[in-house]
Amino acid sequence: MFSNNALKEIYEKYREGRLAHAYLIETNNIPKLMNDLKNLIKAINCPEEYQEKCNHCNLCNLIDKDNLPSLVMIEPEGTSIKKSQIEELKIAFETKPIYSKYNTYIIKNAEKLNGSSANAMLKFVEEPTDGIIGFFITNNKDIIIPTIKSRCQSLVITYESDNFLDKLNITQDELNNYLKIIKEYFTNIKSNQLLNHKNSILSKIPERKEIETMFKIIFEIYYQYFLKQMGKPYNKELIENYDLKENKEEIISKLNIITKFLQNLSYNVNIELLLDKFAIEMRCIHG
Numbered sequence: 001m002f003s004n005n006a007l008k009e010i011y012e013k014y015r016e017g018r019l020a021h022a023y024l025i026e027t028n029n030i031p032k033l034m035n036d037l038k039n040l041i042k043a044i045n046c047p048e049e050y051q052e053k054c055n056h057c058n059l060c061n062l063i064d065k066d067n068l069p070s071l072v073m074i075e076p077e078g079t080s081i082k083k084s085q086i087e088e089l090k091i092a093f094e095t096k097p098i099y100s101k102y103n104t105y106i107i108k109n110a111e112k113l114n115g116s117s118a119n120a121m122l123k124f125v126e127e128p129t130d131g132i133i134g135f136f137i138t139n140n141k142d143i144i145i146p147t148i149k150s151r152c153q154s155l156v157i158t159y160e161s162d163n164f165l166d167k168l169n170i171t172q173d174e175l176n177n178y179l180k181i182i183k184e185y186f187t188n189i190k191s192n193q194l195l196n197h198k199n200s201i202l203s204k205i206p207e208r209k210e211i212e213t214m215f216k217i218i219f220e221i222y223y224q225y226f227l228k229q230m231g232k233p234y235n236k237e238l239i240e241n242y243d244l245k246e247n248k249e250e251i252i253s254k255l256n257i258i259t260k261f262l263q264n265l266s267y268n269v270n271i272e273l274l275l276d277k278f279a280i281e282m283r284c285i286h287g
């Protein structure tokens with residue numbers, strides 16, 4: 001019934017009458033988790049004996065259409081989750097649900113709760129009311145406000161994926177932004193702007209984690225270009241903006257340089273030194 005063991009366990013707890021009142025779930029794939037979570041909420045609330053894709057009952061229909069009043073999803077408005085959003089949730093949950101067994105709230109990107117909205121939220125998690133279940137969803141539970149975190153049952157759900165964006169845990173917009181930075185970076189390396197090349201990265205993405213993501217994308221660009229050279233299917237979107245001229249041997253050498261860079265990056269080597277070394281090695285290879 002569940003593609004996911006952690007959610008299956010929550011369902012088992014429900015059957016035993018031992019549901020927690022709030023769960024904090026860290027995941028590498030929020031869209032996929034939201035989908036699985038919907039199935040869990042159907043299973044818990046469905047008046048029929050739940051089967052996957054029940055859909056024939058009124059309640060499952062409403063959940064599918066995001067139209068069930070007792071299921072409230074809160075996501076950041078702009079950069080944060082606002083106190084007013086939590087106040088609205090409180091009012092909505094003052095009454096018992098009509099169609100479902102539970103009032104359920106989902107806080108998407110819960111790390112975006114700011115001081116005042118997190119305080120407003122504490123009422124639910126500190127003095128749990130029977131019949132209300134909450135799910136706090138995040139891709140990094142280390143940055144969740146501790147007062148919330150300590151009152152939730154915490155779990156991690158990791159999805160395997162062959163999708164490039166999922167693997168890197170970034171959105172299409174974020175990828176586009178990285179691609180822009182990479183394009184400028186490549187131009188700087190090619191024209192021997194050895195002073196500029198570092199600044200063009202470090203001024204925009206100072207975090208080590210972001211630099212790692214950027215170089216994983218660079219790896220993927222050369223790898224896709226390699227597939228193209230081999231006459232294999234490749235991701236056109238990723239390489240169309242780069243003027244790549246390397247032959248197969250040169251691509252393999254560059255892939256090795258990138259792999260070495262990523263390894264060193266994980267060893268905590270000074271980042272400016274690494275970037276210098278990378279640019280010099282890449283320039284030594286034609287293309």
Ligand SMILES: [Zn+2]
Nearest residue numbers: 046054057060
């Ligand atoms: Zn149903």
